[in-house]
Amino acid sequence: MTQSSGTRLSKRTFLSESLPAVLIPPVIFTGLFVALWTYKCLMTVVFQEKIIYMPYMPPFARSEKIADYAASCRPVEWREERIRSIDGTKISLCVGSIPDARLGPPDVGNEIVICYLQGNGSSSPPRLPLLSQVLKLLNASGGKASQKGIELDAQAMLKWVAKNFSSNAQLFVWGQSIGAGIASTAAAHHVTQRCTPRIAGLILETPFTSIKSMLLALYPQKWLPYRYLYPFLRNHWDSGASLRRIAESGADPVEILLMPATRDEVVPPEEIEELERICKALELRYERKNILGALHTEATSRREGQQGVAEFVRKVTNR
Incomplete structure (x- = not known):
């Protein structure tokens, strides 16, 4: 013992x-x-995909249906269109239009198609009332998250547009927050591949330059681990690189709308300044509309933002 x-x-x-x-x-x-x-x-x-795309937020968002928001969207009518992505994954599109018997079928070459790519969190149905407001102002028709998969989904959406609309249609790609990165990447691929219909306008709402730049901007403290993890990123969403691809493509110019929220609590103001600097350096056609007093998710929930998008689309299509 x-x-x-x-x-x-x-x-x-x-x-x-x-x-x-x-x-x-x-x-x-x-x-x-x-x-x-x-x-x-x-x-x-x-778990970077869970952190970036937040598919679990908010709770029960994935169970919401288009019909749940039909009343608040009128007179815009939305329907679900199920297609397969480039890699065979089943995806759904929300397709909206304003039916008007007086207008008759759209004239060939006068169709306006807006492809909207949302930010992270939530799902498409809760965003339909917001999109409906923009369409009403225009009075026109309109698996697992990863960058590779989402890029293929965006390409599949644009292929669906090419199949269902005239090659002379006026095509706009609109993205919000991380959706702006998706939109710019999809636009760059579409432009460099000389796909039809050509992209007339690219709308970047509360955008950031890239995931890497956001890491450095949000976590400037050198003792925190996050700023050192960008070499391990599988998701980049580099809008700056996409704008350079568009500029170097030699294709017809794409009009660009930069729309930041002045009280954005997520994306630092340096991000929109960098994107504007890139547009100027590349001599891209762009305009900037600040949504005064808006937070990150409020830019187009405000009338000023809705009118800004509608005016941009109208101006580009009338040129």
């Missing part, structure tokens, strides 16, 4: 015998800090 107790005692006092008592708490604290820092780095890299 004496020998066994002595063995346990020596094991229990190994740390205290190796280090002065005053150093034991700092060593334990430092070890816990390093372990937590490493754990957060690992989890951020492994």
